[in-house]
Amino acid sequence: FGLQIPDGDITPELIGTGIAQEEFATLSNEHSVAGIMPYIRYYLPKTTVTPLVISARLSPKEVILLSEKLDALTNDDTVIVASVDFSHYLSSPEAIRNDMMTLGIMQSFDFDNLHKLNNDYVDSPNSIALFLHLMKLKK
Numbered sequence: 001f002g003l004q005i006p007d008g009d010i011t012p013e014l015i016g017t018g019i020a021q022e023e024f025a026t027l028s029n030e031h032s033v034a035g036i037m038p039y040i041r042y043y044l045p046k047t048t049v050t051p052l053v054i055s056a057r058l059s060p061k062e063v064i065l066l067s068e069k070l071d072a073l074t075n076d077d078t079v080i081v082a083s084v085d086f087s088h089y090l091s092s093p094e095a096i097r098n099d100m101m102t103l104g105i106m107q108s109f110d111f112d113n114l115h116k117l118n119n120d121y122v123d124s125p126n127s128i129a130l131f132l133h134l135m136k137l138k139k
Helices: 010-017 024-029 037-043 060-073 092-107 125-138
Strands: none
Touching: 010 060, 060 125
């Protein structure tokens, strides 16, 4: 459906803080971004987007700093989407059990236990943590 318009303000601000960097190869190959962009482009063609791939190497403190920066750069018209997979490669009963545990951790904003989760629970604990911190900041 064509190229998606990037946000001209947020990306340079994030890169300027040193907590983010521009990596086109990562974005073009990352299914969490590439899978959703055609839908955004088709249904919201005039929307600007700031795609972020959240590294597993970010510390919990860096996740908080990133959420605070994003909070300052966004407003009530901003939509935040976290494209995250939950339990991987498990039987259905195991997946349901683990997904319920992850849901409980998310609902209670239990960041300590969230950061301890692996692919048996969620593929990007940092993405969920960022999303939850933003929810708290945005009230």
